[in-house]
Amino acid sequence: MKYMLQILMIFLGISLSVTYAQKDFGIGIIVGDPTGLSAKLYTGHTTGFDVAAAWSFEGVGHVLLQSDYVWHNPLSKTSSGMFALYYGIGGRIIFSNDPTAGLRIPIGIDYIFSSAPFDIFAEVVPILDLIQSTEFDLNGGVGVRFWL
Numbered sequence: 239m240k241y242m243l244q245i246l247m248i249f250l251g252i253s254l255s256v257t258y259a260q261k262d263f264g265i266g267i268i269v270g271d272p273t274g275l276s277a278k279l280y281t282g283h284t285t286g287f288d289v290a291a292a293w294s295f296e297g298v299g300h301v302l303l304q305s306d307y308v309w310h311n312p313l314s315k316t317s318s319g320m321f322a323l324y325y326g327i328g329g330r331i332i333f334s335n336d337p338t339a340g341l342r343i344p345i346g347i348d349y350i351f352s353s354a355p356f357d358i359f360a361e362v363v364p365i366l367d368l369i370q371s372t373e374f375d376l377n378g379g380v381g382v383r384f385w386l
Contacts, residue, residue: 262279262280262286262385263277263278263279263280263385263386264277264278264357264383264384264385264386265277265383265384265386266381266382266383266384267381267382268290268292268379268380268381269379269380269381270377270378270379270380271294271295271296271377271378271379272290272292272293272294272295272302272304272377272379273292273293273295273379274290274291274292274293274302275290275291275292276288276289276290276292276381276383277289277290277383278308278383284309284310284311285307285308285309285310286307286308286310287305287306287307287308288305288306288307288308288326288328288344289303289304289305289306290302290303290304290305291303292304294332296332296338296375300332300333300334301332301333302330302331302332302333303330303331303333304328304329304330304331304342305328305329305330306326306327306328306329306342306344307326307327307328308324308325308326308344309324309325309326310322310323310324310348311323311324313347317352318351318352318353319349319350319351319352319353320349320350320352321347321348321349322347322348322349322350323345323346323347323348324344324345324346324347324348324359324361325343325344325345325346326343326344327341327342327343328341328342328344329341329342330342330365336370337369337370338367338369338370339367339368339369339370340365340366340367340368340369340373340375341365341366341368342363342364342365342377343363343364343365344361344362344363345361345362345363345364346359346360346361346362347359347360347361355384355385355386356382356383356384356385357382357383357385358380358381358382359380359381359382359383360378360379360380360381361378361379361380362376362377362378363376363377363378364376365377
């Protein structure tokens with residue numbers, strides 16, 4: 239638990255420092271597998287980095303760090319917001335007695351509110367673990383982020 243708090247504090251510190259450099263930064267939570275902090279930093283109009291520091295349900299007390307580069311495709315726009323499909327590629331590390339690392343391919347939908355600094359998202363993520371053993375996994379979650 240001590241290490242989880244240290245990792246979350248580092249993640250929060252980096253997230254807050256990036257806030258002052260960029261306007262397209264959101265931080266929030268993701269619930270599912272994993273469950274924890276989620277952040278997104280847009281690097282362009284339709285591209286960005288999506289990261290999380292969370293607990294993994296693949297073991298008791300395991301900490302997970304993940305990062306993805308994602309592309310967004312608007313699906314529909316209304317006066318209250320916009321639906322966007324996103325997909326990308328990234329990686330994850332699960333810290334445990336036997337650490338695991340693998341590739342992620344997130345596919346999700348994001349609703350970006352036009353009149354409030356929030357978005358909500360849902361994703362399904364096929365994963366190919368490569369370290370410790372080669373295994374296929376499937377994760378997913380829902381979340382909300384506040385845009386700074």
